[in-house]
Amino acid sequence: MNYFPDEVIEHVFDFVTSHRDRNSISLVCKSWFKIERYSRQNVFIGNCYATSPERLLRRFPCFKSLTLKGKPHFADFNLVPHGWGGFVQPWIEALARSRVGLEELRLKRMVVTDESLELLSRSFVNFKSLVLVSCEGFSTDGLASIAANCRHLQDLDLQENDIDDHRGQWLSCFPETSTTLVTLNFACLEGETNLVALERLVARSPNLRSLKLNRTVPLEALARLMACAPQIVELGVGSYEDEQDSESCLRLQAAIRKCTSLRSLSGFLEAAPHCLSAFQPVCHNLTSLNLSYAAEINGSHLIRLIEHCKKLQRLWILDSIGDKGLEVVASTCKELQELRVFPTDLHGGGNAAVTEDGLVAISAGCPKLHSILYFCQQMTNEALITVAKNCPNFIRFRLCILEPHKPDHVTSQPLDEGFGAIVQACKNLKRLSVSGLLTDQVFLYIGMFATQLEMLSIAFAGDTDKGMLYVLNGCKKMRKLEIRDSPFGDAALLADVNKYETMRSLWMSSCEVTLGGCKRLAQKAPWLNVEIINENDNNRMEEENGYEGRQKVDKLYLYRTVVGTRVDAPPFVWIL
Amino acid sequence: MEGCPRNKETYPKLLDLIPQGRQWYQEEKNNTDQEKKLELRLAPPGGDEEGRSAINRKITEIRNSNIKKEAEDKSIFNLSGNHSSPSNKTTFAPHISHKRTAPGPVVGWPPVRSFRKNLASTSSSKLGNESSLGGQVNKSGDGEKQVKPSKREGMFVKINMDSVPIGRKVDLDACSCYEQLSFAVDKLFRGLLAAQRDTSGGEGEEKPIIGLLDGNGEFTLTYEDNEGDKMLVGDVPWDMFISSVKRLRVIKSSEISSALRFGCSKQQKMRT
Numbered sequence: 001m002n003y004f005p006d007e008v009i010e011h012v013f014d015f016v017t018s019h020r021d022r023n024s025i026s027l028v029c030k031s032w033f034k035i036e037r038y039s040r041q042n043v044f045i046g047n048c049y050a051t052s053p054e055r056l057l058r059r060f061p062c063f064k065s066l067t068l069k070g071k072p073h074f075a076d077f078n079l080v081p082h083g084w085g086g087f088v089q090p091w092i093e094a095l096a097r098s099r100v101g102l103e104e105l106r107l108k109r110m111v112v113t114d115e116s117l118e119l120l121s122r123s124f125v126n127f128k129s130l131v132l133v134s135c136e137g138f139s140t141d142g143l144a145s146i147a148a149n150c151r152h153l154q155d156l157d158l159q160e161n162d163i164d165d166h167r168g169q170w171l172s173c174f175p176e177t178s179t180t181l182v183t184l185n186f187a188c189l190e191g192e193t194n195l196v197a198l199e200r201l202v203a204r205s206p207n208l209r210s211l212k213l214n215r216t217v218p219l220e221a222l223a224r225l226m227a228c229a230p231q232i233v234e235l236g237v238g239s240y241e242d243e244q245d246s247e248s249c250l251r252l253q254a255a256i257r258k259c260t261s262l263r264s265l266s267g268f269l270e271a272a273p274h275c276l277s278a279f280q281p282v283c284h285n286l287t288s289l290n291l292s293y294a295a296e297i298n299g300s301h302l303i304r305l306i307e308h309c310k311k312l313q314r315l316w317i318l319d320s321i322g323d324k325g326l327e328v329v330a331s332t333c334k335e336l337q338e339l340r341v342f343p344t345d346l347h348g349g350g351n352a353a354v355t356e357d358g359l360v361a362i363s364a365g366c367p368k369l370h371s372i373l374y375f376c377q378q379m380t381n382e383a384l385i386t387v388a389k390n391c392p393n394f395i396r397f398r399l400c401i402l403e404p405h406k407p408d409h410v411t412s413q414p415l416d417e418g419f420g421a422i423v424q425a426c427k428n429l430k431r432l433s434v435s436g437l438l439t440d441q442v443f444l445y446i447g448m449f450a451t452q453l454e455m456l457s458i459a460f461a462g463d464t465d466k467g468m469l470y471v472l473n474g475c476k477k478m479r480k481l482e483i484r485d486s487p488f489g490d491a492a493l494l495a496d497v498n499k500y501e502t503m504r505s506l507w508m509s510s511c512e513v514t515l516g517g518c519k520r521l522a523q524k525a526p527w528l529n530v531e532i533i534n535e536n537d538n539n540r541m542e543e544e545n546g547y548e549g550r551q552k553v554d555k556l557y558l559y560r561t562v563v564g565t566r567v568d569a570p571p572f573v574w575i576l
Numbered sequence: 577m578e579g580c581p582r583n584k585e586t587y588p589k590l591l592d593l594i595p596q597g598r599q600w601y602q603e604e605k606n607n608t609d610q611e612k613k614l615e616l617r618l619a620p621p622g623g624d625e626e627g628r629s630a631i632n633r634k635i636t637e638i639r640n641s642n643i644k645k646e647a648e649d650k651s652i653f654n655l656s657g658n659h660s661s662p663s664n665k666t667t668f669a670p671h672i673s674h675k676r677t678a679p680g681p682v683v684g685w686p687p688v689r690s691f692r693k694n695l696a697s698t699s700s701s702k703l704g705n706e707s708s709l710g711g712q713v714n715k716s717g718d719g720e721k722q723v724k725p726s727k728r729e730g731m732f733v734k735i736n737m738d739s740v741p742i743g744r745k746v747d748l749d750a751c752s753c754y755e756q757l758s759f760a761v762d763k764l765f766r767g768l769l770a771a772q773r774d775t776s777g778g779e780g781e782e783k784p785i786i787g788l789l790d791g792n793g794e795f796t797l798t799y800e801d802n803e804g805d806k807m808l809v810g811d812v813p814w815d816m817f818i819s820s821v822k823r824l825r826v827i828k829s830s831e832i833s834s835a836l837r838f839g840c841s842k843q844q845k846m847r848t
Contacts (some may be wrong), residue, residue, distance in 0.1 A: 006637070074684065076687070076689055077684035077685070077687045077689070078683065078684050078686070079683065128612045160689065160691070167767060191767075192742075192767055192768060192771055195771075213643075215742075216742055216768075218741035218742050219741065222739060239742055240742070241736075241743045270742070270743055292692075293691075293692075341684065342692060343687065343688065346686055346693060375688075376687065400686055400687060402686050404682070404685065424680075433687075457688070458748065459685070484684070485682075486584065552590065
């Protein structure tokens with residue numbers, strides 16, 4: 001099969017970086033499998049329980065970067081109890097024992113401890129990059145170990161983690177000789193930091209590109225930091241609580257004018273309404289803007305800034321921008337690719353800030369839009385059909401109507417037709433979240449048309465098992481299916497057991513599946529881990545033997561795995 | 577893709593997938609060519625990428641399942657009952673069989689992260705509306721992170737302190753009396769104040785902030801009520817205070833009179 005020496009093939013493989021493509025390459029022949037596994041640099045493990053550290057090391061002895069994901073997506077909304085799992089410790093221990101030259105670790109929804117961070121910091125001489133997203137279980141002491149021990153650290157990127165802030169001096173733990181930082185993001189920390197140490201660190205890091213501060217870094221410190229780092233590309237503002245025209249404000253404006261490389265702005269965790277005006281000089285270059293934490297900035301200020309952001313590609317905002325604001329976005333941001341509109345009022349309190357009109361305006365004005373997350377209180381089929389016609393390029397379409405079961409507010413019909421139009425028009429749709437009043441019909445449309453769909457989120461939708469069956473039978477590329485509060489039961493769950501081998505995972509909570517159904521599934525598919533999460537009645541499920549077959553399961557999470565039942569499950573998780 | 581429909585009132589027709597024997601959907605009589613093109617149908621409009629046979633295969637594949645037909649048929653007939661008269665404005669009552677639809681706050685809904693929920697309740701209390709029901713993230717010592725819906729409405733108000741550039745927020749609902757509020761203020765600002773005072777970067781000595789309510793301490797707690805007036809905290813009954821407070825400020829006791837008189841307009845300027 002090989003016409004070239006291995007080194008040549010390996011060199012060719014170097015140009016293939018996507019892990020999916022590399023997985024495909026490995027399947028061509030034994031020789032390619034061998035060459036590929038020794039040359040793989042970046043390993044991606046989408047479910048840490050699908051495999052084990054030992055198997056990872058056996059197959060890829062030479063990797064430099066590891067990405068691991070732990071808890072299922074619904075853990076973000078507190079549907080997965082604390083202690084469920086996703087511990088990174090065994091992985092770090094195994095990697096530390098081996099001779100892997102780990103340089104980068106990216107974790108999502110995993111439990112990380114200070115002990116893990118300390119071990120990590122001491123075990124890998126060339127460690128460069130730590131990215132933690134939605135993780136928990138550690139404190140600033142762990143960060144101190146990383147700062148102190150990783151001599152070549154380039155990236156410390158903490159996104160939306162739950163960190164126990166000991167208000168210590170972790171920033172001071174970066175040695176004076178440390179000058180390699182490229183990314184420093186500690187926006188999710190709640191406590192005070194040593195501002196002097198921070199300033200000194202930034203001043204001695206000429207390669208610093210991304211700096212995202214937390215809410216306790218005040219305006220005057222921000223002004224000084226930006227004066228030391230005019231090369232900054234991404235900035236996360238911490239606190240901006242000062243009077244307009246104060247001295248700090250003026251100094252900040254002067255510093256910002258020199259930041260000609262600034263492309264991304266975020267943060268504003270504590271913000272005075274006028275704060276955005278200081279950033280006017282740089283808006284015309286901005287490609288990414290995240291104001292979704294700035295609840296105090298009202299719509300008109302947002303609009304005044306966005307009017308000048310002609311190059312914006314990514315925009316995350318709150319719905320306080322309103323339909324009018326979205327119209328401004330539509331007419332200004334012709335390069336927009338990704339939009340997220342988050343809710344300010346979570347309980348439909350009548351302040352209908354954005355409606356279907358805003359969504360339609362965006363779809364009409366932004367030809368490059370391919371990803372959207374939109375929270376609103378009302379929607380119509382007509383609007384969705386119009387959006388589908390305007391924007392057939394969606395890759396990710398997530399619509400969340402705040403009130404469950406809410407129909408089309410004009411016709412009172414279910415929103416089946418609207419979502420049907422989306423899946424029919426958007427041939428490249430990979431991710432979809434549906435909401436509002438939906439019958440089995442919408443799932444028929446999804447099964448028929450959403451051929452590329454990989455992730456589907458369903459809540460309060462459908463009427464019968466047929467709905468789920470349409471999806472399982474139709475969406476050949478489905479990888480992650482998550483369902484809550486929908487009337488799908490054992491019949492749908494058990495119809496095609498082999499389907500789950502082609503998927504990463506299935507989550508079903510508050511549905512109609514029974515314990516008996518889950519047991520039958522586990523029997524038929526030993527290569528699946530079928531987990532029942534039952535916080536309330538730990539032992540009741542086992543005791544009532546006569547009725548257990550029909551007892552409804554509160555939370556079901558199943559996933560394919562090559563390593564069998566995991567050993568770290570807590571008592572409230574029952575693996576069948 | 578075709579352009580937008582000229583006739584905005586026309587809704588696309590429903591899929592005609594069901595065998596002819598069953599009258600599940602009533603087709604409208606006046607189907608113009610234009611409308612036909614925009615119909616939601618099996619093949620992409622104007623194109624013919626998938627052959628008819630392939631689509632038929634797909635339909636049988638999707639609908640080939642070992643489920644009881646009776647129950648489903650009944651429910652689909654119910655569905656059709658509503659669909660057959662699209663002009664009927666009566667609300668479609670969901671006849672879902674499962675019992676879990678709860679009218680009140682539902683766990684994990686809407687699907688936003690916990691820290692975004694706190695954001696919402698803060699902003700609405702600021703706007704002077706009644707505080708919205710927000711879940712409070714409960715952080716116990718072992719890092720437990722369950723969102724427990726609060727029994728009463730959470731009420732976060734902003735609080736600033738003289739000589740400290742960083743503002744904080746305090747949950748008045750977590751306090752039931754002035755003394756607890758005073759403790760909360762101390763907890764929020766003790767570290768910040770110490771950091772402010774010791775700007776050389778070393779560890780500052782943290783002194784407790786006391787005497788906020790009786791005028792004896794270095795600092796005094798004041799607030800701005802819903803009419804924009806600045807008042808000393810502690811004069812009115814707690815419940816009355818709660819219902820009228822909009823934001824708090826810790827000022828130097830030595831500057832009480834000037835702060836209460838002149839601070840007002842300065843604050844107003846900041847807000848616009």
